[in-house]
Amino acid sequence: MTELSAAHKALGAAVSGGADSVCLLTGLCSVCSEYSIPIKVITVNHFIRADSETCGDAEYVEDLCASFKQKGFDVSCTVYNLKRGQVQELSDLKGCGIEAAARELRYNAFDSFIKENNLDYLCLAHNKNDQTETVLMRFLQGSSGTAKEGIPYVRGSYVRPLLWTSRDCIEEYLNSKKIGWRTDLTNTDTAYLRNRIRGKLIPLLNQDFPGWDNAVLLGLEKESLDSQCLQNQAQDFFNRFMGEGISTPVSQLAFPGPDFYSLDRAIKLRVLTLALNALGINERIPYVFLRDVCDYADNYNRRNNSNCGQSVKSFADVSLVFSQNELLIKKSADLQNExxxxxxxxxxxxxxxxxxxxxxxxxxxxxxxxxxxxxxxxxxxxxxxxxxxxxxxxxxxxxxxxxxxxxxxxxxxxxxxxxxxxxxxxxxxxxxxxxxxxxxxxx
Structure with a gap:
């Protein structure tokens, strides 16, 4: 806060109108006023619910910001309206769910908001309940590595001050301040996996396994330490051959075969992910494909002779070419049609x-x-x-x-x-x- 104040910079906050983000804004007003830091609020109207709900949320956030401003807090509000049908169009295009499409468009809006307002940080209102739901959801989806680590407290310009605060504490705080909030009716729609976890699985765990959430989050913290160690080793390997200042995206990159093939499988998987990111691969590459790539690499390492020939593994718009001396990874826009x-x-x-x-x-x-x-x-x-x-x-x-x-x-x-x-x-x-x-x- 001291650095922001000295630099005369504002702090951003994403506010939807729900209890979590209303609590976030309320708390930020109290803290930022002590340091004379302006708060710039963004609320995104997705237009995926009835107008009375989605526009009502945006209007509530505008009114809330106006009320704080009247009380002397330096708060401004920007409403970012997506086009009607834009979320559904992206969902159809990418073959993903409505929630995933809405999230991508929402974060695109956040990124633009950060740049337009020259913000160092944008605060998000994820809380402890969101964290446990995310960990359970990713476990049930078979996620691994960094994906299973849950929601990070800080990621780039995004900060989550309420990540270790429970939803009960948030609502108690707002009730004590006599501040209301909006309720998204889709939060009870069990067509969404997160809502099924929230409405069915978590109540069962709370009833039969008291304290499970703290145990899960503690285990998550321990696993994150191991995962970060593996990630650092993978990054060191990647930087050794690609350089730390690699300009992305690139059209292709290569690793010496013997060096890559002899890596531990956990490191191989992470190096492959780093390589795909460097190529600018936007689509999710299934684990079964990456696992098969590792199997090929293991075979080359075991045989360790010049008669292995060359093999090609392809998926979506990426191709991996195996030879005894090199693993070449390249991107081809036309590959998916072949x-x-x-x-x-x-x-x-x-x-x-x-x-x-x-x-x-x-x-x-x-x-x-x-x-x-x-x-x-x-x-x-x-x-x-x-x-x-x-x-x-x-x-x-x-x-x-x-x-x-x-x-x-x-x-x-x-x-x-x-x-x-x-x-x-x-x-x-x-x-x-x-x-x-x-x-x-x-x-």
């Missing part, structure tokens, strides 16, 4: 796919063909009808660029050679299996 494959499977077992190795279960009448999907592909449904494969992938929120990597199963022992399966599990999605009785099983 993923066309087909292979005849005669029995259950391991199959090599563009996205990595995949186990074909013993549930089909072999032989079958595994191939990339086509625009006109249809699959049978439980009621005996058919549905476009692309519609199924859309229902699963599979991004367009990723769909060619998901294999369909084509029956070869029947005249029609129908599609009898969609193996989405190779990339972490569901499977659609047509049973012999013409009913489908959506796993």
């Amino acid at each position: 993923i066309v494959f087909s292979v005849i499977i005669k029995e259950s077992g391991i199959c090599e796919l563009p996205s990595g190795q995949f186990f074909v279960p013993d549930i089909f009448d072999f032989p079958v063909m595994l191939r990339s999907c086509r625009l006109d592909d249809v699959v049978r449904t439980a009621d005996g009808g058919t549905k476009k494969v692309n519609d199924v992938l859309s229902d699963w929120h599979v991004p367009v660029w990723q769909r060619n990597c998901i294999p369909v199963v084509q029956a070869l022992n029947e005249p029609e050679q129908n599609i009898i399966g969609i193996l989405g599990s190779c990339l972490g999605y569901s499977d659609w299996i047509v049973k012999l009785d013409n009913k489908n099983e959506n796993k």
